[in-house]
Amino acid sequence: MNAEDRDARWMKLAIELAGKGLGLTSPNPCVGAVIVHKDQIIGSGFHEKAGLPHAERNAIADGIAKGNVGLFPDSTLYVTLEPCSTTGKTPPCTEAIIKHGFKRVVYGSEDPNPGHKGIAAEILKNAGIKVTRGVLEKECDFLIRAFRLNMMEGRSWVIAKSAMSLDGHISRSPERSQWLTGKAARSFVHTLRSECEAVMTGGNTVRMDNPSLTIRNPEKPVSPLKEQPWRIILTRNAASIPKNSICLTDEFRDRTLIVENVSNYLELLQNLYTERKISSLLLESGGVLMKEFLKAGLVDEWVGFYAPVITGGGVDGVEGGDFLEREAHLVKPSAKMFGDDVCIRGEVRYQ
């Protein structure tokens, strides 16, 4: 294995660690770090929640706890994101790295935060530490795509989730009460919820389906630090939401927001980010609201489940009628099977 492959191998582990923080770290990005000495991991960690230590400090603490502090000066620190160089809720990570005298630092993404961007490399180099940037950069960038948008546009990242028949419908004939998608797909949706700070739907969905919109049966274990996501219900008239709806009566009812008469979805997303620190939001709505968000160019990522069923009729997953002026295109879409359902996923560009 050459040096480049070795770097990629350790960075991959750091990425896996970082992913454990998805949905927990807002307004911070999720970050993972691994300390490697002579092809051995001697410390690792990730950012577990905003306010708690950063990934680098967790990895350092782990290395110290394992009695490896003496090896740090001969070790490389792999971290998915450029280390922070300013004091926030915690002191700058560059300081801790310099203090422990690491030989080399390898990172994936540049920090999109304008206050940090590109600064760490200089600071570390000036302290005599070798720096390699951009290892598995795409993968590292993908991890923090919501955070990047938060920084650039000051609004929440929107993942639209739909579960449709092969002919694009989200409902079945009234005599059939079953879900369209199977258990594996539905369980993955709970994992998606756990990776977001909020789930958004329309009043009509609440009136028709009375969903819980909580994390109950996730595909992957969820951190005990994770709260239930906010449930945001958009409606013309708050009084039209039945008082006995699950979202309004269950033990998480204080995590439900009803938002009336939204005329500007961009402003809504800006407010949700600024006021509630909602970095990522899962839009689980019917076709009308879905179409509104698409029209506004505000669906950033598409997660479409296609159940192996043709219904011939029913409610459209995306309301038909007028063409979108700018079509929504998935960039490098992926397809994955969940049981017999196919999930097509990708980031959205409008053109």
Next chain:
Amino acid sequence: MNAEDRDARWMKLAIELAGKGLGLTSPNPCVGAVIVHKDQIIGSGFHEKAGLPHAERNAIADGIAKGNVGLFPDSTLYVTLEPCSTTGKTPPCTEAIIKHGFKRVVYGSEDPNPGHKGIAAEILKNAGIKVTRGVLEKECDFLIRAFRLNMMEGRSWVIAKSAMSLDGHISRSPERSQWLTGKAARSFVHTLRSECEAVMTGGNTVRMDNPSLTIRNPEKPVSPLKEQPWRIILTRNAASIPKNSICLTDEFRDRTLIVENVSNYLELLQNLYTERKISSLLLESGGVLMKEFLKAGLVDEWVGFYAPVITGGGVDGVEGGDFLEREAHLVKPSAKMFGDDVCIRGEVRYQ
């Protein structure tokens, strides 16, 4: 490798060979055969076209041509389908197998033809040949799914092909002239055509899109024995099909059939099988005809391409409106990427 794995390994090769006959052998099924002596292939062949020799005889001729006839009594013949035991256009294969004194015969599928079914095994055993049945039976059955239906229901097998947006539309806004799907998916459709005896569409598609419906850029090489598929146009009124349509004017115009005022699709498929030996038919139509065939329970297989685009409007891939009384369910669907398009495919059951 144990004996079972070895059998599966050779049968897999026979299946690959058989597949080369797809679309060529009607009204016969496609069949492949491999002769193995001490873990070496000493002869192989497949059924290339109706009227030409069966797979077993081609494999035997290949073995003879290679000077291996002396090894036959110590060899195993692998064949995807139970050998025929009656005289058709060619004498029974069981005769040739017995004549050459093979030690053992291994086959996958039972012949669904009631005149052959299960008979070969008895004949061969009585001649002192060991017989193993059912090796990779599912895979072998899959190869001849159209033939089985031809035998059971006396009609053509219908593969419905659609190419839709992620929201179930087959057309884009008038300002956009591009195809929804990319080159790889379109090329695969040409391969699908080469595996069928006919392509069917509606008059409206001919009027709107003026398609060629020929095999031009297939994904896989096509046998020189393959004719262009029949092009069957269903319409209320033959006079409504423009005289200058490609299907009516190109060099294959004698392969175009216009069928007027079909009221009974089952009868149509029975006639196409009986009169034209159309074993498999690719339905490449708009949503209206697609819905008609689904309503009638006559789509046997679904090949749906999903392009990574949300259009928000356009013609439905399957006409909306009333629910299908019996939903169309894909059995063990598969998903495969063709470039950025996802192909979801499976046999259909109605329930």
